[in-house]
Amino acid sequence: MRRSEHRPGYCRATGRDPLCIGAFTLLEVLISVSILAAIVTVTFLCFSAATTAWKKGQKLSDNLHHGDFIIEQVVMGLRSAYFPEGSAVRGTYGFWNEDGGEGEGAQDWISWVKLGRALVGDDCPFAGTPHRVKLALANDDDGKTRVAVTAWRLHGQPDDFDPAEIEPTYLPANVRGFNCRAAYRKVDGVIEWLDVWEQTNRLPTLVELTFYLEPLEEGEQPVEVKRLVRIPLGVLSWK
Secondary structure, eight states, X not given: OOGGGGSTTOOTTTSSOGGGTTOOOHHHHHHHHHHHHHHHHHHHHHHHHHHHHHHHXXXXXXXXXXXXXXXXXXXXXXXXXXXXXXXXXXXXXXXXEEOOOXXXXXXXXXXXXXXXXXXXXXXXXXXXXXXXXXXXXXXXXXXXXXXXEEEEESSSOOTTOOGGGSOOEEESSOEEEEEEEEEEEEETTEEEEESSOOOTTSOOSEEEEXXXXXXXXXXSOOEEEEEEEEOTTHHHHTO
């Protein structure tokens, strides 16, 4: 018997010392660590990208939710427009607006007479009587640009009443721009849109509302929310 076979721990079956079985060389260890590091890096990047996409999607969902809320409030307000039949003072109930440019920087405002709680809330004391509302963009107390709503009774105001002194209420969501166009007439099947509604003693039958919400990330395009709204009493104002 060879002398090496008498060493402690010697394995006759393999002819090697069991303490050396399964051992790694330094090169194998370095390769394994490098592969593991690459896997961890790729996994982290994928997780980070997925998390960023989820947060961005959540923010987009919130913005669209707020945008839809604004649109629905304005739509209900426009569809609640009031115009008495045979009115002798038609201009009192007409649609007023001002063009403030185009695109994401548009700063239009619109005003009309309505009934009901839309845009003024359940607690408004004159919600059930004709009242005029004005919709515009303004900075709130935090300096954020929002949709500002002012409303006042159509009748019974003092001689020195000034609507500009009314404290507005703000709808949620940061808004960068607001653009409104009114349909004037249809010629050969094509609608003629007006940026400035000069028929201030009447209501348009159709308006196009476009709100530009704050972008998800700095430097990106704003989120555009658009809606066409038909005003039921618009037809009555032209009779």
